[in-house]
Amino acid sequence: MTLSQLQIFSLVAELRGFTSAASRLGISQSAVSHALKSLEQELGVELIRRHQSLVELTDIGQQLLLRARAILGLAATMEQEAADARGMKRGTLRIGSFGPTSSMKLLPAILQRYRQAHPGIEVHIDEGPDRQVLQWLEERRIDVGFVVLPQERFDCFALVEDQMVALIPSQHALAAKDSVSLAELCDDPFILTEAGSAELVSRLFLAARLSPNIRYRSSQLLSTLETVARGDALTLVARLSLPEASDPRYLIKALSPPARRQVGLAVLDRRQSSPATLAFIEQARSLYRRD
Structure with a gap:
Protein backbone atom coordinates (compact mmCIF):
# COMPACT_ATOMS: atom_id res chain seq x y z
CA MET A 1 0.00 0.00 0.00
CA THR A 2 1.39 3.38 -1.00
CA LEU A 3 0.44 6.98 -0.35
CA SER A 4 -0.04 7.37 -4.08
CA GLN A 5 -2.64 4.59 -4.11
CA LEU A 6 -4.46 6.16 -1.17
CA GLN A 7 -4.40 9.57 -2.84
CA ILE A 8 -5.88 8.13 -6.04
CA PHE A 9 -8.53 6.21 -4.08
CA SER A 10 -9.48 9.37 -2.14
CA LEU A 11 -9.69 11.50 -5.26
CA VAL A 12 -11.75 8.97 -7.22
CA ALA A 13 -14.16 8.81 -4.29
CA GLU A 14 -14.36 12.60 -4.07
CA LEU A 15 -14.84 13.21 -7.80
CA ARG A 16 -16.94 10.08 -8.40
CA GLY A 17 -15.05 9.17 -11.53
CA PHE A 18 -11.83 7.74 -12.93
CA THR A 19 -11.54 10.22 -15.79
CA SER A 20 -11.92 13.31 -13.61
CA ALA A 21 -9.45 11.92 -11.06
CA ALA A 22 -6.93 11.15 -13.79
CA SER A 23 -7.33 14.67 -15.19
CA ARG A 24 -6.84 16.23 -11.76
CA LEU A 25 -3.70 14.16 -11.12
CA GLY A 26 -2.31 14.55 -14.62
CA ILE A 27 -2.02 10.81 -15.24
CA SER A 28 -3.78 8.35 -17.54
CA GLN A 29 -7.10 6.75 -16.67
CA SER A 30 -5.49 3.32 -16.97
CA ALA A 31 -2.95 4.33 -14.32
CA VAL A 32 -5.82 5.28 -11.99
CA SER A 33 -7.58 1.97 -12.63
CA HIS A 34 -4.37 -0.01 -12.08
CA ALA A 35 -3.63 1.76 -8.79
CA LEU A 36 -7.12 1.10 -7.45
CA LYS A 37 -7.11 -2.52 -8.59
CA SER A 38 -3.74 -3.07 -6.89
CA LEU A 39 -5.01 -1.48 -3.68
CA GLU A 40 -8.13 -3.66 -3.69
CA GLN A 41 -6.07 -6.79 -4.30
CA GLU A 42 -3.69 -5.93 -1.49
CA LEU A 43 -6.54 -5.25 0.96
CA GLY A 44 -8.61 -8.17 -0.28
CA VAL A 45 -11.83 -6.16 -0.51
CA GLU A 46 -13.79 -4.28 -3.18
CA LEU A 47 -13.56 -0.56 -2.53
CA ILE A 48 -15.43 0.84 -5.51
CA ARG A 49 -18.21 -0.45 -7.74
CA ARG A 50 -18.14 0.75 -11.31
CA HIS A 51 -21.42 1.66 -13.05
CA GLN A 52 -20.57 2.65 -16.61
CA SER A 53 -19.03 6.14 -16.24
CA LEU A 54 -19.95 6.49 -12.55
CA VAL A 55 -18.40 4.95 -9.46
CA GLU A 56 -19.89 4.14 -6.07
CA LEU A 57 -18.10 3.31 -2.85
CA THR A 58 -18.86 -0.01 -1.19
CA ASP A 59 -19.64 -0.06 2.53
CA ILE A 60 -16.07 -1.05 3.37
CA GLY A 61 -14.88 1.52 0.84
CA GLN A 62 -16.73 4.25 2.74
CA GLN A 63 -15.15 3.09 5.98
CA LEU A 64 -11.62 2.84 4.59
CA LEU A 65 -11.93 6.21 2.83
CA LEU A 66 -11.94 7.91 6.24
CA ARG A 67 -8.80 5.96 7.16
CA ALA A 68 -7.14 6.86 3.89
CA ARG A 69 -7.84 10.56 4.38
CA ALA A 70 -6.51 10.37 7.92
CA ILE A 71 -3.29 8.73 6.70
CA LEU A 72 -2.92 11.29 3.92
CA GLY A 73 -3.51 14.08 6.41
CA LEU A 74 -0.83 12.77 8.74
CA ALA A 75 1.57 12.34 5.84
CA ALA A 76 0.93 15.94 4.79
CA THR A 77 1.53 17.07 8.37
CA MET A 78 4.86 15.24 8.44
CA GLU A 79 5.89 16.87 5.17
CA GLN A 80 4.89 20.31 6.42
CA GLU A 81 6.63 19.82 9.75
CA ALA A 82 9.78 19.03 7.81
CA ALA A 83 9.13 22.08 5.63
CA ASP A 84 8.61 24.11 8.81
CA ALA A 85 12.09 23.12 9.93
CA ARG A 86 13.31 24.52 6.62
CA GLY A 87 11.30 27.72 6.99
CA MET A 88 7.96 26.34 5.70
CA LYS A 89 8.97 26.95 2.10
CA ARG A 90 6.32 24.64 0.66
CA GLY A 91 3.16 22.80 1.59
CA THR A 92 -0.61 22.82 1.07
CA LEU A 93 -3.42 24.35 3.09
CA ARG A 94 -7.07 23.42 2.45
CA ILE A 95 -9.62 25.91 3.77
CA GLY A 96 -13.40 25.56 4.01
CA SER A 97 -15.38 28.79 3.84
CA PHE A 98 -19.08 29.63 4.03
CA GLY A 99 -21.08 32.61 2.86
CA PRO A 100 -20.06 36.26 2.54
CA THR A 101 -18.98 36.53 6.19
CA SER A 102 -15.93 34.35 5.84
CA SER A 103 -15.37 34.38 2.07
CA MET A 104 -15.64 38.15 1.60
CA LYS A 105 -15.23 39.78 5.01
CA LEU A 106 -12.70 37.66 6.94
CA LEU A 107 -10.71 35.48 4.54
CA PRO A 108 -9.20 38.13 2.20
CA ALA A 109 -7.37 40.01 4.96
CA ILE A 110 -6.11 36.78 6.55
CA LEU A 111 -4.89 35.42 3.23
CA GLN A 112 -3.09 38.65 2.40
CA ARG A 113 -1.00 38.37 5.57
CA TYR A 114 -0.62 34.63 5.23
CA ARG A 115 0.68 34.82 1.66
CA GLN A 116 3.20 37.48 2.67
CA ALA A 117 4.49 35.34 5.54
CA HIS A 118 4.36 31.96 3.74
CA PRO A 119 4.46 32.47 -0.05
CA GLY A 120 5.44 28.85 -0.68
CA ILE A 121 2.23 27.38 0.78
CA GLU A 122 -0.35 26.42 -1.86
CA VAL A 123 -3.81 27.42 -0.64
CA HIS A 124 -6.99 25.61 -1.73
CA ILE A 125 -10.36 27.16 -0.81
CA ASP A 126 -13.64 25.22 -0.92
CA GLU A 127 -16.87 27.17 -0.42
CA GLY A 128 -20.24 25.81 0.66
CA PRO A 129 -22.95 26.12 3.33
CA ASP A 130 -21.75 25.95 6.93
CA ARG A 131 -23.08 22.39 7.29
CA GLN A 132 -20.97 21.38 4.30
CA VAL A 133 -17.86 22.87 5.89
CA LEU A 134 -18.49 20.80 9.02
CA GLN A 135 -18.83 17.66 6.91
CA TRP A 136 -15.60 18.45 5.06
CA LEU A 137 -13.82 18.78 8.40
CA GLU A 138 -15.13 15.43 9.61
CA GLU A 139 -14.14 13.76 6.34
CA ARG A 140 -10.67 15.39 6.47
CA ARG A 141 -11.24 16.98 3.07
CA ILE A 142 -10.11 20.34 4.48
CA ASP A 143 -7.52 21.26 7.10
CA VAL A 144 -9.37 24.18 8.67
CA GLY A 145 -12.83 25.66 8.26
CA PHE A 146 -14.77 28.77 9.15
CA VAL A 147 -17.70 27.79 11.38
CA VAL A 148 -20.48 29.28 13.47
CA LEU A 149 -19.63 28.62 17.11
CA PRO A 150 -19.99 26.67 19.29
CA GLN A 151 -18.92 23.37 17.68
CA GLU A 152 -18.03 21.00 20.48
CA ARG A 153 -16.76 18.13 18.34
CA PHE A 154 -13.90 20.24 16.91
CA ASP A 155 -11.01 22.29 18.27
CA CYS A 156 -12.22 25.85 17.70
CA PHE A 157 -10.79 29.36 17.78
CA ALA A 158 -13.17 32.33 18.12
CA LEU A 159 -12.57 35.24 15.75
CA VAL A 160 -15.48 37.69 15.51
CA ARG A 261 -23.50 35.12 16.28
CA GLN A 262 -19.88 34.08 16.84
CA VAL A 263 -17.70 32.97 13.95
CA GLY A 264 -14.39 31.18 14.30
CA LEU A 265 -12.06 28.59 12.85
CA ALA A 266 -12.22 24.86 13.52
CA VAL A 267 -9.88 21.91 13.03
CA LEU A 268 -10.55 18.25 13.62
CA ASP A 269 -7.66 17.88 16.05
CA ARG A 270 -5.24 20.67 16.86
CA ARG A 271 -2.56 18.17 17.89
CA GLN A 272 -2.54 16.68 14.38
CA SER A 273 -2.80 19.98 12.51
CA SER A 274 0.01 20.84 10.14
CA PRO A 275 2.33 23.82 10.67
CA ALA A 276 0.68 25.50 7.66
CA THR A 277 -2.73 25.15 9.32
CA LEU A 278 -1.55 26.42 12.69
CA ALA A 279 0.19 29.36 11.01
CA PHE A 280 -3.08 30.27 9.27
CA ILE A 281 -4.97 30.14 12.57
CA GLU A 282 -2.36 32.33 14.21
CA GLN A 283 -2.60 34.90 11.41
CA ALA A 284 -6.39 34.93 11.74
CA ARG A 285 -6.28 35.33 15.51
CA SER A 286 -3.76 38.14 15.27
CA LEU A 287 -6.24 40.02 13.09
CA TYR A 288 -9.48 39.17 14.84
CA ARG A 289 -8.44 37.94 18.27
CA ARG A 290 -11.17 38.10 20.92
CA ASP A 291 -9.98 38.19 24.52
Whole structure:
Protein backbone atom coordinates (compact mmCIF):
# COMPACT_ATOMS: atom_id res chain seq x y z
CA MET A 1 0.00 0.00 0.00
CA THR A 2 1.39 3.38 -1.00
CA LEU A 3 0.44 6.98 -0.35
CA SER A 4 -0.04 7.37 -4.08
CA GLN A 5 -2.64 4.59 -4.11
CA LEU A 6 -4.46 6.16 -1.17
CA GLN A 7 -4.40 9.57 -2.84
CA ILE A 8 -5.88 8.13 -6.04
CA PHE A 9 -8.53 6.21 -4.08
CA SER A 10 -9.48 9.37 -2.14
CA LEU A 11 -9.69 11.50 -5.26
CA VAL A 12 -11.75 8.97 -7.22
CA ALA A 13 -14.16 8.81 -4.29
CA GLU A 14 -14.36 12.60 -4.07
CA LEU A 15 -14.84 13.21 -7.80
CA ARG A 16 -16.94 10.08 -8.40
CA GLY A 17 -15.05 9.17 -11.53
CA PHE A 18 -11.83 7.74 -12.93
CA THR A 19 -11.54 10.22 -15.79
CA SER A 20 -11.92 13.31 -13.61
CA ALA A 21 -9.45 11.92 -11.06
CA ALA A 22 -6.93 11.15 -13.79
CA SER A 23 -7.33 14.67 -15.19
CA ARG A 24 -6.84 16.23 -11.76
CA LEU A 25 -3.70 14.16 -11.12
CA GLY A 26 -2.31 14.55 -14.62
CA ILE A 27 -2.02 10.81 -15.24
CA SER A 28 -3.78 8.35 -17.54
CA GLN A 29 -7.10 6.75 -16.67
CA SER A 30 -5.49 3.32 -16.97
CA ALA A 31 -2.95 4.33 -14.32
CA VAL A 32 -5.82 5.28 -11.99
CA SER A 33 -7.58 1.97 -12.63
CA HIS A 34 -4.37 -0.01 -12.08
CA ALA A 35 -3.63 1.76 -8.79
CA LEU A 36 -7.12 1.10 -7.45
CA LYS A 37 -7.11 -2.52 -8.59
CA SER A 38 -3.74 -3.07 -6.89
CA LEU A 39 -5.01 -1.48 -3.68
CA GLU A 40 -8.13 -3.66 -3.69
CA GLN A 41 -6.07 -6.79 -4.30
CA GLU A 42 -3.69 -5.93 -1.49
CA LEU A 43 -6.54 -5.25 0.96
CA GLY A 44 -8.61 -8.17 -0.28
CA VAL A 45 -11.83 -6.16 -0.51
CA GLU A 46 -13.79 -4.28 -3.18
CA LEU A 47 -13.56 -0.56 -2.53
CA ILE A 48 -15.43 0.84 -5.51
CA ARG A 49 -18.21 -0.45 -7.74
CA ARG A 50 -18.14 0.75 -11.31
CA HIS A 51 -21.42 1.66 -13.05
CA GLN A 52 -20.57 2.65 -16.61
CA SER A 53 -19.03 6.14 -16.24
CA LEU A 54 -19.95 6.49 -12.55
CA VAL A 55 -18.40 4.95 -9.46
CA GLU A 56 -19.89 4.14 -6.07
CA LEU A 57 -18.10 3.31 -2.85
CA THR A 58 -18.86 -0.01 -1.19
CA ASP A 59 -19.64 -0.06 2.53
CA ILE A 60 -16.07 -1.05 3.37
CA GLY A 61 -14.88 1.52 0.84
CA GLN A 62 -16.73 4.25 2.74
CA GLN A 63 -15.15 3.09 5.98
CA LEU A 64 -11.62 2.84 4.59
CA LEU A 65 -11.93 6.21 2.83
CA LEU A 66 -11.94 7.91 6.24
CA ARG A 67 -8.80 5.96 7.16
CA ALA A 68 -7.14 6.86 3.89
CA ARG A 69 -7.84 10.56 4.38
CA ALA A 70 -6.51 10.37 7.92
CA ILE A 71 -3.29 8.73 6.70
CA LEU A 72 -2.92 11.29 3.92
CA GLY A 73 -3.51 14.08 6.41
CA LEU A 74 -0.83 12.77 8.74
CA ALA A 75 1.57 12.34 5.84
CA ALA A 76 0.93 15.94 4.79
CA THR A 77 1.53 17.07 8.37
CA MET A 78 4.86 15.24 8.44
CA GLU A 79 5.89 16.87 5.17
CA GLN A 80 4.89 20.31 6.42
CA GLU A 81 6.63 19.82 9.75
CA ALA A 82 9.78 19.03 7.81
CA ALA A 83 9.13 22.08 5.63
CA ASP A 84 8.61 24.11 8.81
CA ALA A 85 12.09 23.12 9.93
CA ARG A 86 13.31 24.52 6.62
CA GLY A 87 11.30 27.72 6.99
CA MET A 88 7.96 26.34 5.70
CA LYS A 89 8.97 26.95 2.10
CA ARG A 90 6.32 24.64 0.66
CA GLY A 91 3.16 22.80 1.59
CA THR A 92 -0.61 22.82 1.07
CA LEU A 93 -3.42 24.35 3.09
CA ARG A 94 -7.07 23.42 2.45
CA ILE A 95 -9.62 25.91 3.77
CA GLY A 96 -13.40 25.56 4.01
CA SER A 97 -15.38 28.79 3.84
CA PHE A 98 -19.08 29.63 4.03
CA GLY A 99 -21.08 32.61 2.86
CA PRO A 100 -20.06 36.26 2.54
CA THR A 101 -18.98 36.53 6.19
CA SER A 102 -15.93 34.35 5.84
CA SER A 103 -15.37 34.38 2.07
CA MET A 104 -15.64 38.15 1.60
CA LYS A 105 -15.23 39.78 5.01
CA LEU A 106 -12.70 37.66 6.94
CA LEU A 107 -10.71 35.48 4.54
CA PRO A 108 -9.20 38.13 2.20
CA ALA A 109 -7.37 40.01 4.96
CA ILE A 110 -6.11 36.78 6.55
CA LEU A 111 -4.89 35.42 3.23
CA GLN A 112 -3.09 38.65 2.40
CA ARG A 113 -1.00 38.37 5.57
CA TYR A 114 -0.62 34.63 5.23
CA ARG A 115 0.68 34.82 1.66
CA GLN A 116 3.20 37.48 2.67
CA ALA A 117 4.49 35.34 5.54
CA HIS A 118 4.36 31.96 3.74
CA PRO A 119 4.46 32.47 -0.05
CA GLY A 120 5.44 28.85 -0.68
CA ILE A 121 2.23 27.38 0.78
CA GLU A 122 -0.35 26.42 -1.86
CA VAL A 123 -3.81 27.42 -0.64
CA HIS A 124 -6.99 25.61 -1.73
CA ILE A 125 -10.36 27.16 -0.81
CA ASP A 126 -13.64 25.22 -0.92
CA GLU A 127 -16.87 27.17 -0.42
CA GLY A 128 -20.24 25.81 0.66
CA PRO A 129 -22.95 26.12 3.33
CA ASP A 130 -21.75 25.95 6.93
CA ARG A 131 -23.08 22.39 7.29
CA GLN A 132 -20.97 21.38 4.30
CA VAL A 133 -17.86 22.87 5.89
CA LEU A 134 -18.49 20.80 9.02
CA GLN A 135 -18.83 17.66 6.91
CA TRP A 136 -15.60 18.45 5.06
CA LEU A 137 -13.82 18.78 8.40
CA GLU A 138 -15.13 15.43 9.61
CA GLU A 139 -14.14 13.76 6.34
CA ARG A 140 -10.67 15.39 6.47
CA ARG A 141 -11.24 16.98 3.07
CA ILE A 142 -10.11 20.34 4.48
CA ASP A 143 -7.52 21.26 7.10
CA VAL A 144 -9.37 24.18 8.67
CA GLY A 145 -12.83 25.66 8.26
CA PHE A 146 -14.77 28.77 9.15
CA VAL A 147 -17.70 27.79 11.38
CA VAL A 148 -20.48 29.28 13.47
CA LEU A 149 -19.63 28.62 17.11
CA PRO A 150 -19.99 26.67 19.29
CA GLN A 151 -18.92 23.37 17.68
CA GLU A 152 -18.03 21.00 20.48
CA ARG A 153 -16.76 18.13 18.34
CA PHE A 154 -13.90 20.24 16.91
CA ASP A 155 -11.01 22.29 18.27
CA CYS A 156 -12.22 25.85 17.70
CA PHE A 157 -10.79 29.36 17.78
CA ALA A 158 -13.17 32.33 18.12
CA LEU A 159 -12.57 35.24 15.75
CA VAL A 160 -15.48 37.69 15.51
CA GLU A 161 -18.91 38.31 16.95
CA ASP A 162 -21.73 40.10 15.17
CA GLN A 163 -25.44 40.77 15.57
CA MET A 164 -28.37 39.04 13.96
CA VAL A 165 -30.59 41.56 12.17
CA ALA A 166 -33.97 41.46 10.48
CA LEU A 167 -34.40 42.40 6.84
CA ILE A 168 -37.79 43.73 5.78
CA PRO A 169 -39.07 45.29 2.55
CA SER A 170 -38.86 49.09 2.67
CA GLN A 171 -42.65 49.45 2.27
CA HIS A 172 -43.48 46.94 5.02
CA ALA A 173 -45.61 47.86 8.02
CA LEU A 174 -42.59 47.33 10.31
CA ALA A 175 -40.51 49.88 8.40
CA ALA A 176 -41.10 52.66 10.93
CA LYS A 177 -39.87 50.62 13.89
CA ASP A 178 -36.29 50.91 15.19
CA SER A 179 -36.19 47.25 16.17
CA VAL A 180 -38.35 44.18 15.72
CA SER A 181 -38.99 41.05 17.74
CA LEU A 182 -38.92 37.46 16.61
CA ALA A 183 -42.69 37.29 17.07
CA GLU A 184 -43.15 40.13 14.59
CA LEU A 185 -41.27 38.12 11.97
CA CYS A 186 -43.65 35.17 12.16
CA ASP A 187 -46.74 36.57 10.43
CA ASP A 188 -45.32 37.20 6.96
CA PRO A 189 -43.65 34.75 4.57
CA PHE A 190 -40.09 34.06 5.76
CA ILE A 191 -37.02 33.12 3.70
CA LEU A 192 -34.37 31.02 5.41
CA THR A 193 -30.81 31.44 4.16
CA GLU A 194 -28.81 28.22 4.46
CA ALA A 195 -25.43 29.75 3.66
CA GLY A 196 -24.23 30.32 7.22
CA SER A 197 -26.82 30.94 9.93
CA ALA A 198 -29.74 28.63 9.22
CA GLU A 199 -29.24 26.50 12.34
CA LEU A 200 -28.78 29.56 14.55
CA VAL A 201 -31.94 31.18 13.18
CA SER A 202 -33.88 27.96 13.76
CA ARG A 203 -32.55 27.73 17.33
CA LEU A 204 -33.57 31.33 18.08
CA PHE A 205 -37.17 30.74 17.04
CA LEU A 206 -37.27 27.37 18.78
CA ALA A 207 -35.98 28.85 22.05
CA ALA A 208 -38.68 31.52 21.85
CA ARG A 209 -41.30 28.84 21.08
CA LEU A 210 -42.12 30.53 17.81
CA SER A 211 -42.52 29.20 14.28
CA PRO A 212 -41.69 31.45 11.35
CA ASN A 213 -43.77 31.04 8.21
CA ILE A 214 -40.94 29.62 6.09
CA ARG A 215 -42.05 29.85 2.47
CA TYR A 216 -38.63 30.06 0.83
CA ARG A 217 -35.20 28.53 1.38
CA SER A 218 -32.06 29.82 -0.30
CA SER A 219 -28.50 28.54 -0.39
CA GLN A 220 -27.15 31.97 -1.41
CA LEU A 221 -27.48 35.25 0.44
CA LEU A 222 -27.90 37.22 -2.80
CA SER A 223 -31.08 35.28 -3.57
CA THR A 224 -32.35 36.02 -0.08
CA LEU A 225 -31.69 39.74 -0.43
CA GLU A 226 -33.48 39.88 -3.76
CA THR A 227 -36.49 38.02 -2.38
CA VAL A 228 -36.80 40.50 0.50
CA ALA A 229 -36.20 43.47 -1.83
CA ARG A 230 -39.09 42.34 -4.04
CA GLY A 231 -41.34 42.36 -0.98
CA ASP A 232 -41.94 38.61 -1.07
CA ALA A 233 -40.61 37.74 2.40
CA LEU A 234 -38.83 38.77 5.60
CA THR A 235 -35.65 37.20 6.93
CA LEU A 236 -33.10 37.11 9.72
CA VAL A 237 -29.39 37.24 8.86
CA ALA A 238 -26.04 38.12 10.40
CA ARG A 239 -25.08 41.77 10.06
CA LEU A 240 -21.54 40.96 9.00
CA SER A 241 -22.77 38.93 6.04
CA LEU A 242 -24.51 41.90 4.39
CA PRO A 243 -22.99 43.96 1.57
CA GLU A 244 -21.38 47.28 2.48
CA ALA A 245 -23.85 49.14 0.26
CA SER A 246 -27.40 48.16 1.16
CA ASP A 247 -30.29 48.05 -1.30
CA PRO A 248 -32.88 50.83 -0.67
CA ARG A 249 -35.62 48.29 -1.39
CA TYR A 250 -35.08 46.63 1.99
CA LEU A 251 -34.35 47.86 5.53
CA ILE A 252 -32.04 46.48 8.22
CA LYS A 253 -33.64 46.35 11.65
CA ALA A 254 -32.06 45.49 15.00
CA LEU A 255 -33.49 42.46 16.75
CA SER A 256 -35.14 42.90 20.14
CA PRO A 257 -33.87 41.36 22.33
CA PRO A 258 -30.45 41.27 20.64
CA ALA A 259 -29.07 37.97 19.34
CA ARG A 260 -25.40 37.45 18.58
CA ARG A 261 -23.50 35.12 16.28
CA GLN A 262 -19.88 34.08 16.84
CA VAL A 263 -17.70 32.97 13.95
CA GLY A 264 -14.39 31.18 14.30
CA LEU A 265 -12.06 28.59 12.85
CA ALA A 266 -12.22 24.86 13.52
CA VAL A 267 -9.88 21.91 13.03
CA LEU A 268 -10.55 18.25 13.62
CA ASP A 269 -7.66 17.88 16.05
CA ARG A 270 -5.24 20.67 16.86
CA ARG A 271 -2.56 18.17 17.89
CA GLN A 272 -2.54 16.68 14.38
CA SER A 273 -2.80 19.98 12.51
CA SER A 274 0.01 20.84 10.14
CA PRO A 275 2.33 23.82 10.67
CA ALA A 276 0.68 25.50 7.66
CA THR A 277 -2.73 25.15 9.32
CA LEU A 278 -1.55 26.42 12.69
CA ALA A 279 0.19 29.36 11.01
CA PHE A 280 -3.08 30.27 9.27
CA ILE A 281 -4.97 30.14 12.57
CA GLU A 282 -2.36 32.33 14.21
CA GLN A 283 -2.60 34.90 11.41
CA ALA A 284 -6.39 34.93 11.74
CA ARG A 285 -6.28 35.33 15.51
CA SER A 286 -3.76 38.14 15.27
CA LEU A 287 -6.24 40.02 13.09
CA TYR A 288 -9.48 39.17 14.84
CA ARG A 289 -8.44 37.94 18.27
CA ARG A 290 -11.17 38.10 20.92
CA ASP A 291 -9.98 38.19 24.52
